[in-house]
Amino acid sequence: MTGIYDDRVKTRQTRRLAVILLGCVLLLIILVLAVMAGAVTIPVRDVWLALTAPGTTEDYRIIYTLRMPRVICAALAGANLALSGCILQGILRNPLADPGIIGISAGAGLAAMALMMLAPSLTALVPLAAFAGALGAAAVVFLLAWERGVNPLRLVLAGVAVAAFFGGGMTALSVFFSDKVQGTVSWLAGGFAGASWQSVRMIVPYSVIGIIGTLCLYRRLNALQLGDDVARTLGVHVDRTRTMLIALAALLAASAVSVAGLLGFVGLIVPHVMRLVVGSDFEPLLPCSALFGAILVAGADIAARTLFSPMEVPVGIFMSFIGAPFFLYLLKRRMRAS
Amino acid sequence: MTGIEMKDLRLQYGARVIADQLQVTLDKPEIVSIIGPNGSGKSTLLKAMARLLLPSAGTVYLHGRDMNSFSADALARIISFLPQSAQAPGDMTVRDLVLMGRLPYQGLFSSLSEDDIRAADKALEETEMTELRHHRLSELSGGERQRAWLSLALAKEPEILLLDEPTTYLDIHHQLDLMELIAQLYETTHMMVVMVLHDLNHAARYSHRLIAVKKGRIVVDGPVEEVFTKDIIEPLYQIQAAVTQVREGNRLYTVCIPYATK
Numbered sequence: 001m002t003g004i005y006d007d008r009v010k011t012r013q014t015r016r017l018a019v020i021l022l023g024c025v026l027l028l029i030i031l032v033l034a035v036m037a038g039a040v041t042i043p044v045r046d047v048w049l050a051l052t053a054p055g056t057t058e059d060y061r062i063i064y065t066l067r068m069p070r071v072i073c074a075a076l077a078g079a080n081l082a083l084s085g086c087i088l089q090g091i092l093r094n095p096l097a098d099p100g101i102i103g104i105s106a107g108a109g110l111a112a113m114a115l116m117m118l119a120p121s122l123t124a125l126v127p128l129a130a131f132a133g134a135l136g137a138a139a140v141v142f143l144l145a146w147e148r149g150v151n152p153l154r155l156v157l158a159g160v161a162v163a164a165f166f167g168g169g170m171t172a173l174s175v176f177f178s179d180k181v182q183g184t185v186s187w188l189a190g191g192f193a194g195a196s197w198q199s200v201r202m203i204v205p206y207s208v209i210g211i212i213g214t215l216c217l218y219r220r221l222n223a224l225q226l227g228d229d230v231a232r233t234l235g236v237h238v239d240r241t242r243t244m245l246i247a248l249a250a251l252l253a254a255s256a257v258s259v260a261g262l263l264g265f266v267g268l269i270v271p272h273v274m275r276l277v278v279g280s281d282f283e284p285l286l287p288c289s290a291l292f293g294a295i296l297v298a299g300a301d302i303a304a305r306t307l308f309s310p311m312e313v314p315v316g317i318f319m320s321f322i323g324a325p326f327f328l329y330l331l332k333r334r335m336r337a338s
Numbered sequence: 339m340t341g342i343e344m345k346d347l348r349l350q351y352g353a354r355v356i357a358d359q360l361q362v363t364l365d366k367p368e369i370v371s372i373i374g375p376n377g378s379g380k381s382t383l384l385k386a387m388a389r390l391l392l393p394s395a396g397t398v399y400l401h402g403r404d405m406n407s408f409s410a411d412a413l414a415r416i417i418s419f420l421p422q423s424a425q426a427p428g429d430m431t432v433r434d435l436v437l438m439g440r441l442p443y444q445g446l447f448s449s450l451s452e453d454d455i456r457a458a459d460k461a462l463e464e465t466e467m468t469e470l471r472h473h474r475l476s477e478l479s480g481g482e483r484q485r486a487w488l489s490l491a492l493a494k495e496p497e498i499l500l501l502d503e504p505t506t507y508l509d510i511h512h513q514l515d516l517m518e519l520i521a522q523l524y525e526t527t528h529m530m531v532v533m534v535l536h537d538l539n540h541a542a543r544y545s546h547r548l549i550a551v552k553k554g555r556i557v558v559d560g561p562v563e564e565v566f567t568k569d570i571i572e573p574l575y576q577i578q579a580a581v582t583q584v585r586e587g588n589r590l591y592t593v594c595i596p597y598a599t600k
């Protein structure tokens with residue numbers, strides 16, 4: 001009897017490793033594909049040539065100035081959003097939590113929309129405005145939910161209230177400036193059409209902070225799953241840890257939203273799916289979520305710019321179309337299994 | 339001195355004062371049960387011992403030092419606490435859970451040491467959970483799950499074990515099983531065990547000392563023989579009860595049979 005369970009533990013280890021390896025391979029394939037595909041298709045051999053002998057060809061210019069920053073942004077935004085969602089789902093112990101719940105989307109949306117409508121000449125500053133708006137909204141949610149540290153239940157309620165308030169602001173803007181709504185639609189749907197090395201520089205530091213932060217905190221995040229009292233008696237500073245983790249989640253999501261626009265869905269679905277695949281231990285769950293978040297967004301971005309080429313479709317639409325059915329399939333399969 | 343000493347403690351949740359001017363000294367490795375009616379402050383008292391509730395007045399001393407001067411990790415290595423209804427992700431295995439008990443011994447990046455593994459395996463052994471160590475928590479029965487949690491508490495190699503109603507939700511067989519296990523653990527480790535118990539007969543049989551609490555005050559505190567009497571139990575719970583002795587084999591059990599409310 002014990003034998004079966006010993007085997008099962010081995011299977012669990014193997015499966016976790018396999019998922020991470022598969023993720024790495026998939027991500028690599030997606031990244032190469034993403035550099036190849038687009039309005040002009042560049043074969044692998046030419047990608048290789050362009051990269052090894054830089055600065056000489058037209059291919060190189062396309063790859064270096066357009067596609068590489070775009071691919072990197074898409075992958076990092078996906079990873080950051082998925083990590084953020086994963087952390088929030090863990091802290092709130094609620095599988096339906098996502099970065100939107102701490103006001104990120106609403107804050108970024110209102111700030112970016114206001115800038116695009118009220119000061120169209122400053123469109124270049126949209127990413128900064130979105131970042132500031134996201135963090136501003138998260139800070140308001142934070143303050144409202146503060147009670148010797150962040151109280152999870154109050155956080156959810158404050159998040160809903162703040163999102164509604166900022167959402168109202170967005171609706172008001174689109175009513176009063178209905179002629180300018182068109183220009184904001186594609187930003188609101190999310191995408192990487194304007195991604196440049198500048199965008200990469202905006203998001204990279206936060207991805208690094210996210211990776212370091214999760215490495216430091218995953219054990220305590222695991223301990224928090226046992227409830228506040230048990231976590232405290234395991235030596236975890238519960239309030240401090242929770243506050244740091246939520247701040248981390250806010251930074252990760254805000255940086256992603258600032259380069260990608262309102263990219264919903266990733267932060268909710270990817271961690272949830274990974275939980276079904278590798279289980280609820282955050283040691284494999286966090287890296288797997290980041291990896292597959294990157295794969296999903298980078299992959300969806302390929303589809304977004306090739307399927308209806310030369311027209312580009314906002315990447316968020318593709319993600320919903322790929323992800324939602326897959327998510328339902330997994331849920332259904334698990335229900336049948338248990 | 340070693341152990342826990344509470345001096346002039348006031349405990350409150352927000353504005354609601356649960357207990358005031360509380361004095362408790364626990365300086366011997368013995369099994370102590372806190373008894374008393376619902377809402378009397380039993381669990382609150384236990385939480386204060388684990389520093390889960392900070393007193394608004396007074397001081398808790400641990401080994402003669404103000405408990406607040408201990409770091410979280412240092413305190414975690416001395417005191418284990420099991421809440422009344424502990425929850426964990428269902429897909430976590432027993433061993434994963436027990437290894438969490440080694441968290442206070444680990445640095446930020448260091449992984450599990452030989453000592454950690456040994457302590458966890460020993461804790462599994464002591465709670466007879468070795469066979470079930472790779473089972474998921476969701477696959478365990480109520481009794482097994484409680485033993486898994488006890489194993490987590492033991493993996494910390496604590497000096498003081500605090501248990502908040504450990505037998506709630508268990509049937510009679512598993513209740514006895516758990517109480518026997520706790521008594522056996524006490525015999526082998528001689529650590530201090532303090533628990534909140536609802537079942538008076540368990541409290542009387544398995545403890546050395548009883549602390550009776552009512553409305554935030556300690557009514558009586560002493561050896562079982564002194565506390566477990568008709569004169570104390572009846573007013574404590576506002577019941578009418580017979581406290582009598584039953585002989586089974588060569589053993590004499592003191593039991594309490596409540597038969598009416600007052």
